[in-house]
Amino acid sequence: MVQSLHYLKESASQTAGPYVHIGLAPGAAGFDIYRQELGRDIAGPNAQGERITVTGQVTDGVGALVKDVLIEVWQANAAGIYPGKGTVENGFRGWGRVISDFDTGVFSFETVKPGAVAGRDGRMMAPHLNLWLVARGINVGLNTRMYFGDEAAANTTDPVLNLIENAHRRETLVARADGDVYHFDICLQGDDETVFFDI
Amino acid sequence: MTALDLIQRDREWHPLALAPDYKTSVVRSPRNALLSLQSSDSELTGPTFGHDDIDAIDNDLIRNYAKTGDPIGERIILHGRVLDENARPVPHTLVEIWQANAGGRYRHKKDSYLAPIDPNFGGCGRTLTDATGHYVFRTVKPGAYPWRNWVNNWRPAHIHISVFGTAFAQRLITQMYFEGDPLIARCPILKSIPDQRAIDQLVAALDLNATVPLDSIAYKFDIVLRGHRSTYFENRPEGN
Ligand SMILES: [Fe+2]
Numbered sequence: 001m002v003q004s005l006h007y008l009k010e011s012a013s014q015t016a017g018p019y020v021h022i023g024l025a026p027g028a029a030g031f032d033i034y035r036q037e038l039g040r041d042i043a044g045p046n047a048q049g050e051r052i053t054v055t056g057q058v059t060d061g062v063g064a065l066v067k068d069v070l071i072e073v074w075q076a077n078a079a080g081i082y083p084g085k086g087t088v089e090n091g092f093r094g095w096g097r098v099i100s101d102f103d104t105g106v107f108s109f110e111t112v113k114p115g116a117v118a119g120r121d122g123r124m125m126a127p128h129l130n131l132w133l134v135a136r137g138i139n140v141g142l143n144t145r146m147y148f149g150d151e152a153a154a155n156t157t158d159p160v161l162n163l164i165e166n167a168h169r170r171e172t173l174v175a176r177a178d179g180d181v182y183h184f185d186i187c188l189q190g191d192d193e194t195v196f197f198d199i
Numbered sequence: 200m201t202a203l204d205l206i207q208r209d210r211e212w213h214p215l216a217l218a219p220d221y222k223t224s225v226v227r228s229p230r231n232a233l234l235s236l237q238s239s240d241s242e243l244t245g246p247t248f249g250h251d252d253i254d255a256i257d258n259d260l261i262r263n264y265a266k267t268g269d270p271i272g273e274r275i276i277l278h279g280r281v282l283d284e285n286a287r288p289v290p291h292t293l294v295e296i297w298q299a300n301a302g303g304r305y306r307h308k309k310d311s312y313l314a315p316i317d318p319n320f321g322g323c324g325r326t327l328t329d330a331t332g333h334y335v336f337r338t339v340k341p342g343a344y345p346w347r348n349w350v351n352n353w354r355p356a357h358i359h360i361s362v363f364g365t366a367f368a369q370r371l372i373t374q375m376y377f378e379g380d381p382l383i384a385r386c387p388i389l390k391s392i393p394d395q396r397a398i399d400q401l402v403a404a405l406d407l408n409a410t411v412p413l414d415s416i417a418y419k420f421d422i423v424l425r426g427h428r429s430t431y432f433e434n435r436p437e438g439n
Contacts, residue, residue: 006286007206007284007285007286007426008282008283008284008285008286008423008426009209009212009284009396009397009400009423010206010208010209010212010213010284010371010423010424010425011371011373011400011401011422011423011424012212012213012214012373012392012397012398012400012401013213013214013371013372013373014214014359014372014373014374014388014389014401015214015221015372015374015388016359016361016372017359018307018309019297019305019307019309019310019359020297020359020372021307022297022305022306022307022321022322022323023295023296023297023323023325023359023361024295024297024361026321026323029305029306029307029308030306030307030308031264031306031321033263033264033321033323034253034254034257034325035254036252038248038252038253038293060226060227061225061226061227061228061230062226064226066227068309072370074241074244074245074246074367076240076241082240082241082244083244083246083247084244084245084247084365085240085244093246094246095245095246102308102309117239117240117241118239118240119239120237120238120239125239125241128241130241130242130367132367132370134372135227136223136227137221137223137224137225137226137227137228138216138224138227138228139213139214139215139216139218139221139224139228139388139391140210140213140214140216141370141371141372142229143368145241160236163234163236164234169231188226188227188228188229189226189227189228189229189230190230193229193230193231194229195231195234196229196231196233196234197233197234197235197236198208198210198233198234198235198236199236199238199242199368
């Protein structure tokens, strides 16, 4: 026998299930209970930078729409600062909750385009949104990133995108720019499967 | 590096992404390996919440949707601590829960189970842990309910729990179960967890010391988030 290290184990994840909206977006479940739902406004009214809309759909391994997904977004402000790391605009949360429409499977949210952020080794990371997906059938929430299609130069040198050996798979993390609207579809499984991270 | 790395997530402790007996996971689990990413600020920072965000009533599911009286069901106190893997409390972090009513019915437009909606029960609550990581909710014990997986599957009574921590990479959603429930050992969602000790960790113990006598019974459920690593000697790149 040896001494115990006395570390605890992280509680095991369990699926958010089909009724995740009750807890995290009760209005979508069909009732009004809280003074305010959290995560409705990512950037707030005072945020500097370019106002953008991000929209897309999530599909499963047979191409069916995932209509019960909930996505959380975490991002820096336009100056590349995360709340908690430095001063950001009053009301800038950097965090939000997004759900797919129960009928069309389309999700859509408004925010500001984040700035570049220094990566682990000091190399700059291209502007990106950090995303976390939960739904029925997803046992452990899935982490991914959304990069911006109109940031080609920055994307080329991004240290995280460059970890992805297959160029086709790299493209799964880059949203198509259409003016101030970015189209970003997420595929849970299959030929066009989005790159998910163990972070 | 300005923030400490997190302890690596133990993928052998968590449920498998592909768990064929939980049928929906078959088409919703990635086939490629997850790409391992050393943390940057994108992973080590995360949203924080304060008392302006929520109201005191939000952790009382017996009262937060009451219209004509109290909801039907076994009154329970659910309490515990949010800790990290170093056994340190996680203070002032947001804990959100949601659950079925005592009959096993969810207040959700997509739930059509025949058990009735309770007019006095919404089924969700939220709170912040205190300075020592404690949280408490008052609610009614949820009922078991059938679900479409095999023809005859029943979920053990459970409460869904969402917790934040301080880093986006600590984000966790899990479910807590109740000591003594015979459905626990038969649940395909729980059995997607390969290690029985990890399942046991999700079962709340009856806690007679925390009951409100002649009013509410109590269960204690501690939640553990990923901890931060200790680095005693910084690794310096070659040539420095
Ligand atoms: Fe459930």
